[in-house]
Amino acid sequence: MLDEMTQAIKHWAEERGLNNANSDKQMMKLMEEAGELSAALVRKDEWKTADAIGDIYVVITILAMQLGLSIESCIDAAYQEIKYRQGEMIDGVFVKEADLRD
Template identity: 40%
Template sequence: MSAVVEKHVARADRPAKTIRTELVDIEDYMPIGRRLRDMVTWHHDRNLIEGSDDKTQFAKLIQEVGELSDNLCKGKDIRDDVGDIVVVLVNLCARNRISFLSCLDQAWNDIKDRQGIMYEGVFIKSTDTRYAELVAARK
């Protein structure tokens, strides 16, 4: 069994809260609001809000997602890629006068009660007609 598989198998036997604590401490999230504010200011200072448009920023987002894909496939560090994607998303929010947090809240409210399982690399929602059959097959 590969190290990656062993790591995931070991995690499966522990509560989600334990796993979450190992991944990121809550203190790591505290400065996010300040960083988002800094990003909006950075965009304004460089005329990337009024001087750009949504289409251009969307193209930039796709470029950054492509870089993330490339580095994932190559097993390289993805922190800069994820950060660049967030920077462009913050720009799109600022351009459209919506809060980044409100977008996160909306996405969270959409998924927080969602039930499902991973099957062959795809998340199958509990509302999918195959869900019960797939759950039964796992046992």
């Protein structure tokens, strides 16, 4: 299902020329959506939280396109970096092992 949705997002972006738009503006849009997510979390609004997370996925999918990347390759690169990562939860935040030694 995610693959189908990602392809639909890409098609939607291409139809509107967003894939060739200014990536600086897309980055600003990402920060706007992150702010909306933060507000939704603070208000404990489950629907707005889910909507904001979805909006962020749309925005980063388009940002990747603008930069000549695919969201799939970006996700894979991030996972390859973290898949064996060790660390500890400290005050509810995962701190990677390398940062525990500093």
